[in-house]
Amino acid sequence: MIDPLVCLRGVSKVYERGRQRVEVLQRVDLDIPAGDFLALMGPSGSGKSTLLNMIAGLDAPTEGTLQVAGQRIERMSEAALARWRAANVGFVFQFYNLLPALSAQKNVELPLLLTRLSAARRRRHAAIALDLVGLADRASHKPSELSGGQQQRVAIARAIVSDPTLLVCDEPTGDLDRHSAEEVLLLLQRLNRDHGKTMIMVTHDPKAAEFAKRTLHLDKGVLIETAGAGAGAGR
Amino acid sequence: MRYLPLLVAGLLRRKTRTALTLLSIAAAFALFGMLDAVRVAFTAPESLSGIDRLIVSSRLSLTQTLPQAYLARIASVPGVDQVAHADWFGGIYQDPKNFFPNIAVSPAAYLDLHPEYDLPPEQRQAFLTTRTGAIVGQALADRFGWQVGDRIPLQATLYPNKDGRDYWLFDLVGIYQVTEPQLRGVERQLLFRYDYFDEGRTLGQGTIGWFVVRVRDPDQADQVAQAIDRQFENSTYETTARSERDFQRSFARQIGDIGLIVTAIMAAVFFTLILLTGNTMGQSIRERIPELAVLKTIGFRNRLLLVLVVAESTLLLLIGGLLGLAMARVALPAIRAASSGQLDVVMAPQSWLTGLALMVAIGVIVGLPPALRAMRLRIVDALAGR
Numbered sequence: 001m002i003d004p005l006v007c008l009r010g011v012s013k014v015y016e017r018g019r020q021r022v023e024v025l026q027r028v029d030l031d032i033p034a035g036d037f038l039a040l041m042g043p044s045g046s047g048k049s050t051l052l053n054m055i056a057g058l059d060a061p062t063e064g065t066l067q068v069a070g071q072r073i074e075r076m077s078e079a080a081l082a083r084w085r086a087a088n089v090g091f092v093f094q095f096y097n098l099l100p101a102l103s104a105q106k107n108v109e110l111p112l113l114l115t116r117l118s119a120a121r122r123r124r125h126a127a128i129a130l131d132l133v134g135l136a137d138r139a140s141h142k143p144s145e146l147s148g149g150q151q152q153r154v155a156i157a158r159a160i161v162s163d164p165t166l167l168v169c170d171e172p173t174g175d176l177d178r179h180s181a182e183e184v185l186l187l188l189q190r191l192n193r194d195h196g197k198t199m200i201m202v203t204h205d206p207k208a209a210e211f212a213k214r215t216l217h218l219d220k221g222v223l224i225e226t227a228g229a230g231a232g233a234g235r
Numbered sequence: 236m237r238y239l240p241l242l243v244a245g246l247l248r249r250k251t252r253t254a255l256t257l258l259s260i261a262a263a264f265a266l267f268g269m270l271d272a273v274r275v276a277f278t279a280p281e282s283l284s285g286i287d288r289l290i291v292s293s294r295l296s297l298t299q300t301l302p303q304a305y306l307a308r309i310a311s312v313p314g315v316d317q318v319a320h321a322d323w324f325g326g327i328y329q330d331p332k333n334f335f336p337n338i339a340v341s342p343a344a345y346l347d348l349h350p351e352y353d354l355p356p357e358q359r360q361a362f363l364t365t366r367t368g369a370i371v372g373q374a375l376a377d378r379f380g381w382q383v384g385d386r387i388p389l390q391a392t393l394y395p396n397k398d399g400r401d402y403w404l405f406d407l408v409g410i411y412q413v414t415e416p417q418l419r420g421v422e423r424q425l426l427f428r429y430d431y432f433d434e435g436r437t438l439g440q441g442t443i444g445w446f447v448v449r450v451r452d453p454d455q456a457d458q459v460a461q462a463i464d465r466q467f468e469n470s471t472y473e474t475t476a477r478s479e480r481d482f483q484r485s486f487a488r489q490i491g492d493i494g495l496i497v498t499a500i501m502a503a504v505f506f507t508l509i510l511l512t513g514n515t516m517g518q519s520i521r522e523r524i525p526e527l528a529v530l531k532t533i534g535f536r537n538r539l540l541l542v543l544v545v546a547e548s549t550l551l552l553l554i555g556g557l558l559g560l561a562m563a564r565v566a567l568p569a570i571r572a573a574s575s576g577q578l579d580v581v582m583a584p585q586s587w588l589t590g591l592a593l594m595v596a597i598g599v600i601v602g603l604p605p606a607l608r609a610m611r612l613r614i615v616d617a618l619a620g621r
Contacts, residue, residue: 058618059615097529099241099529101247110530
């Protein structure tokens with residue numbers, strides 16, 4: 001049997017605020033096979049962003065084991081995690097988080113600065129990524145000169161430019177209108193389907209979740225339901 | 236180099252703020268460049284080699300006079316070609332604000348020793364034959380609208396007149412010009428006859444302020460200077476022979492330790508600069524917390540972020556600082572001209588190096604606190620806006 005790309009066993013996360021102990025995640029077990037497109041849903045405070053952050057190596061569990069892309073990441077040092085993230089994970093945020101003073105091209109090149117690629121090759125890779133998200137003609141534009149949907153597509157190009165195994169998306173359509181949101185979701189779906197990228201997407205929006213292959217619900221830190229393939233999985 | 240666009244992007248994020256900060260840095264370093272050049276001009280040791288004119292004054296102090304009788308002894312020193320003497324009068328024309336040097340000189344020898352004073356022959360003759368005669372530079376004549384034939388009263392501050400008046404009267408018999416632009420400053424003085432002054436004053440008769448000595452061979456100037464000083468060693472009035480420029484510098488040094496004053500001013504300026512730039516960098520990094528969090532998220536390590544933030548502040552200092560030093564470099568010739576070439580203010584390589592070291596040091600000092608903050612950032616908190 002092939003090992004899943006993401007494997008969580010007994011993962012808990014506890015925050016201590018003064019004397020108060022808040023258990024955000026409770027003994028979560030989860031397998032995500034390579035090539036999956038998983039939507040994580042749940043009410044605010046259910047722990048879905050915490051779970052996403054841990055899978056992406058941004059946060060550490062209080063207990064349990066986390067294996068992602070063949071590596072145990074829960075005990076990695078910060079420097080090792082940074083290297084691991086650069087090599088394995090692409091990030092898409094709700095508010096795009098592009099650097100405003102850089103052009104779309106330069107924003108997309110950012111993860112490649114950490115590689116040994118020459119400037120010319122970095123430019124070429126960024127151009128390919130921008131072309132993939134349909135923004136080749138906007139390469140020289142600053143984020144302020146792009147619409148919200150276009151900015152998010154630039155952010156997606158930045159996430160895929162270093163060809164990571166895993167793409168994590170935290171409310172990628174939360175700040176977009178319906179039309180732009182659908183464009184972005186179709187793009188994510190295409191990256192999953194045509195390019196084999198494994199996707200984990202946190203969303204509040206059931207319509208967005210329909211674009212995923214399957215949906216998991218979290219409530220008070222517990223995985224309570226596993227839905228089948230999203231309605232949009234076949235789109 | 237690969238991170239340079241990132242550094243530039245950080246600086247260009249708030250263009251107006253960066254421009255204003257750059258201006259402040261440039262102004263501080265322009266001031267540093269000029270003041271350091273002045274400090275070097277005042278403190279650098281000067282060789283007498285190649286100088287044909289020496290000034291001999293009291294070894295003790297500029298205010299200490301020397302016997303006029305030294306003239307003959309100085310003239311007898313081997314290598315001395317001609318000697319003149321001069322004395323600071325310190326008179327005031329109408330108002331203390333109208334300050335200009337007024338000096339009692341041995342007229343013929345003094346003019347002989349200063350061929351750069353272009354005085355018409357008939358005016359020179361009038362100066363040599365008129366006991367109350369005085370000559371002024373063209374710049375001073377223009378300043379007060381004086382013309383040959385005018386009678387100029389100067390209020391006595393150091394030397395009252397024997398006749399009981401507290402002012403002296405001089406007949407303007409000549410106006411000289413100086414053609415060399417860097418010497419134009421000497422056009423702002425009034426020269427009058429020593430014999431008139433010495434006979435009329437109530438104290439200090441037979442003494443002078445300093446001698447002007449022309450040496451026969453400029454290459455021997457150092458040896459001649461030493462020979463003159465040896466003449467008066469262990470006497471009541473010991474002398475020091477030096478270049479005119481050094482003599483001028485010692486005049487300015489009377490206001491205090493120039494090096495210390497310059498250092499104190501620069502310390503205050505740079506302290507203010509550190510506060511200002513530190514505040515700017517701190518504010519800039521605070522505004523960019525989410526961006527820095529994104530960089531960390533995509534794999535930028537803590538140490539790299541620390542280096543990038545420090546490099547950004549250092550780059551800011553380098554751009555502003557080099558701009559400032561360039562401004563000083565452009566301004567210094569004007570200062571040199573204003574001092575009639577006596578203050579040899581130039582940007583020495585050492586000033587550039589010190590300036591560069593200061594830019595880097597201040598860049599690191601102001602960059603380090605926000606860099607440490609960026610380094611310690613917790614990604615999940617920063618992304619969540621906590």
